[in-house]
Structure formats: C-alpha cells, structure tokens
Amino acid sequence: LGRVVDFSAELSSTNDRAKELARQGALHGLTVLASRQQAGRGRLQRQWESPAGGLWMSVVLRPNLSLADASKITLAASVAIVDTLQELFELSIGIKWPNDLIYKGQKLAGILGEVVGEWNTVQTLILGIGVNGNFPREQLNNTFPATTLQEILGFDIDLNLLAAKILENLERELIFLEEKKFDEMRSKWTKRAIGLGEGVRIFRGEDVIEGVFKGISIDGALILETGNEEVTFSAGEIKLRSK
Numbered sequence: 001l002g003r004v005v006d007f008s009a010e011l012s013s014t015n016d017r018a019k020e021l022a023r024q025g026a027l028h029g030l031t032v033l034a035s036r037q038q039a040g041r042g043r044l045q046r047q048w049e050s051p052a053g054g055l056w057m058s059v060v061l062r063p064n065l066s067l068a069d070a071s072k073i074t075l076a077a078s079v080a081i082v083d084t085l086q087e088l089f090e091l092s093i094g095i096k097w098p099n100d101l102i103y104k105g106q107k108l109a110g111i112l113g114e115v116v117g118e119w120n121t122v123q124t125l126i127l128g129i130g131v132n133g134n135f136p137r138e139q140l141n142n143t144f145p146a147t148t149l150q151e152i153l154g155f156d157i158d159l160n161l162l163a164a165k166i167l168e169n170l171e172r173e174l175i176f177l178e179e180k181k182f183d184e185m186r187s188k189w190t191k192r193a194i195g196l197g198e199g200v201r202i203f204r205g206e207d208v209i210e211g212v213f214k215g216i217s218i219d220g221a222l223i224l225e226t227g228n229e230e231v232t233f234s235a236g237e238i239k240l241r242s243k
C-alpha cells in the first residue's frame with residue numbers, strides 16, 4: 001500500500017479523488033493525500049473538519065475479499081492506526097465502535113470506508129483515514145469533543161512517517177483478513193473497545209435500542225445483548241452511545 005501516492009495541497013475530499021482514480025483503473029494500494037480538505041466527509045453524512053496539519057488520506061483497496069468483508073476492513077484500519085500510535089508515540093488509543101479513535105474521551109481520528117460500484121464485480125473499497133495531527137483543537141468547530149496529536153504530545157509529528165506506518169500496519173492486517181485470520185484482528189480490536197460489557201444505546205433512525213455491548217461478530221457487526229437475546233447491527237446506519 002502507498003507505493004503510488006497522489007498528493008494535492010487541497011482537495012474537496014481525498015475519498016472523492018480516490019474514487020475518481022479508482023474508476024480510471026487505479027491499482028490496489030494507490031494512496032491519495034491532501035494537506036487540506038474543503039469538504040471532508042465523516043460517517044453518517046457528517047462533515048469532517050480538515051485543516052492543514054492533519055493526515056487526510058484515502059487508499060484504493062482491491063482486496064481478495066467480498067462485500068461482506070468491507071466492515072472488517074474498516075475495523076482492521078482502526079487496529080492499524082491504534083498500533084501505529086502505540087508504536088510511534090506510546091499512546092493508548094481506545095476504539096469506539098465501529099471506527100472512532102478516542103483519546104481520553106476525545107476523538108482523535110476516524111475512518112470512512114466507501115464501496116465503489118458493484119463490489120461483486122470490481123471489488124473496490126475506498127478507505128478514508130483522518131487523523132487530527134499538527135494543529136490545535138480550536139481549529140475544529142466540531143459538536144463532539146475532539147483532540148489532536150499536537151495537543152496530546154506537545155510537538156508536531158512527521159505526517160509522512162505517520163502515513164507510512166499506518167499503511168504498513170494496514171497491509172499486514174489486510175493479509176490476515178485475506179488469509180481468513182479474522183480472530184487475531186478481532187481480539188486486538190476488542191482489547192481496545194470502549195464500553196465492552198457495558199450498557200449502551202444504539203440509535204437507528206427514530207429507534208433507540210438498549211442493551212449490553214458484547215463484542216463484534218464474525219462478520220464485523222456489533223453484538224448487543226437485549227434481555228436474553230443477542231442482536232447484531234452492522235455499521236451502516238447506527239450510532240452508539242454509552243449509557
């Protein structure tokens with residue numbers, strides 16, 4: 001991953017640029033980077049603030065996996081980022097299902113996976129990764145609590161090194177998934193999961209479902225225990241909140 005890089009000073013969204021390049025035939029691993037995004041996107045149609053100094057990156061993935069594996073790939077990306085921040089800066093990052101990377105209750109990074117075309121025919125996933133890097137949190141007008149590496153570490157980091165390490169770790173996790181070794185990734189993910197074994201609320205449209213967060217299923221869905229049954233939810237349209 002990341003052997004070919006498409007870099008721009010400014011883009012609307014690196015995911016959109018990566019999609020365009022994928023439609024033009026970009027190969028597995030092509031990585032799009034931008035210093036700033038004017039219209040960065042988050043999950044659930046939210047906007048993602050992307051000032052200069054952050055890592056705004058999208059990878060074209062054409063893995064040997066099926067559509068059902070798309071959410072596993074985004075979970076693997078969370079693990080890759082968590083491992084990277086541990087290795088480079090000894091930071092302990094938690095994961096809020098499915099892919100919010102949290103430091104002391106504040107969001108540090110997020111992941112947006114988008115399938116291009118018919119997965120069954122072209123098998124392309126655009127994996128967007130955003131890490132709040134070298135800027136103060138005041139530059140974010142988010143409604144949710146957020147932090148940045150600059151705030152946490154007190155110095156500016158090398159964004160190229162960060163990107164390279166994340167891609168290296170992601171490449172390893174993807175190979176595990178292709179070899180059907182889901183459990184190794186799942187156990188790493190689970191060790192960092194926020195709220196595991198605790199009461200949570202799931203918001204799906206107008207519905208609110210309460211239960212105990214039991215873990216993630218073999219296909220990467222969230223397992224919720226309600227009463228005496230277990231229900232699973234895929235990442236698509238839900239929000240998770242601690243009670």
Ligand code: BTN
Pocket residue numbers: 012013014015016037039040041042043044046048050055056057058099100109110111112128129130131
């Ligand atoms: C989220 O937590 O809601 C996901 C945030 C994903 C942000 C990244 S930044 C690079 C890529 N381009 C985008 O427009 N979004 C993703």
